[in-house]
Amino acid sequence: MEKLFKDEPVVLVDAYALIFRAFYALPDFRNRDGQPTAAVHGFLSGLPKLAACAEDLAGAPPEFVIFFDRGGPQERLAAYADYKANRPETPEDLKSQVPLIEEALAAMGLPQVAIHGVEADDSIASVARALESAGRRVLIASNDKDFFQILSDRIGLLRATSRSDEMDYYDVGALKRKFGLAPEAMVDFYALVGDKVDNVPGVKGIGEKTAEKLLKKYGTLDAVYANLERMPKATARCLSANRDNAYLSRDLVRLRTDLEVDVTPSALDPARFDRARLSALLERLELRRLAERLLGLAVER
Incomplete structure (x- = not known):
């Protein structure tokens, strides 16, 4: 990607968007105990790729915040009971992998945000605006088109493509070229x-x-x-x-941008990893190559 700016970006990751994509894109990987691992593998292996993509855009390694949904979108369901009612139930094989991903992220020292009853989209939008006001450059990693509404000179959107190693970057100009609208x-x-x-x-x-x-x-x-x-x-x-x-x-x-979310972004930096905890988790899941890849990351600061 062409370098479009020079500030160190903060990548706000819509976790479930990436988890669902990994779960349905990869074969049904399991360890010898029968624990599904495809979503864990796909999500975690995608983080270094996401970091590289953000660095290609910025010329500097990014910091991260990972966002999860918790407890359903209560405010929107109160307004419209059929909101997201067309979605199938989340498969149990996927549900069982979410705590493992959260454990891995904790071992990697990456901050996580999950507010009960609040959609991750609203938390992301609120943090994006707060970071923008503080003069930071923000990249949102999600395929959710709702984020088009908060694009600005300092907020961009990274959307996955059919190629696992590529992402489309949207800023205000790209949005206008696609939709003709601001x-x-x-x-x-x-x-x-x-x-x-x-x-x-x-x-x-x-x-x-x-x-x-x-x-x-x-x-x-x-x-x-x-x-x-x-x-x-x-x-x-x-x-x-x-x-x-x-x-x-x-x-x-319409996304909420007024939530107060107390979070400090962190780099994908092996120096911050709890190596023993991460290695033990990925060994248990029989994801040894992934462990080697993550522990072998080098981030120059």
Whole structure:
């Protein structure tokens, strides 16, 4: 990747996004006791790759904070009981690996954030804004498109591609090239088109192209609804019939940035590892090569 900035970045990792990707992408690895290990292997082996990608962008090794969900998205479920209701139950084979990943991260000295009833997305967005205000450069590692709304001159997004060793980098310019819209318009964009992944309804009959045209012309969701009489009748009918869903969807997709999260980023630095604890864990999981790779990392500060 081309170096786009020169400050030491902080990488905020959406843990479950990477864990689920690893679980479904890799074969069903298990140790001799039958403990599944694919998600552990995929997630942990991805951290050095993520660090290298961030360093390629910045020219300096990054610091990390890892974010987990805990207890379900209570605030959004209270507003809309069907929020994320279309998602299948998390497989037990995946659930059993999350504590192992958390243990490995603790042994590596990497800070973890998990707030009961608060989605990791909201914690990430709040920490990103706080770091931005402190003058830090932030990279969010997640494929969640909700993060488009908080991109700025100092906040970027790293999204995984079909190639395991590559990631797409989004900043404000890349977002405008893809959607033709600024970050502040993305909440209203997904309020209109919805989000099938999270079961956010949006406005039935309004697709991405129409939503982009409406927001380019009128600017905001409120302005769109203030100008229904100027639109083609079919578009106006769709919007009028789904007004409540549009505003509900806006509330569901808007990330919170006002949470107070006390966390200090840390480098992926072998000097900080509890080597005995990490080695014992990965030996138990029969991930010896991964242990060698992680313990062999060299970070120049």
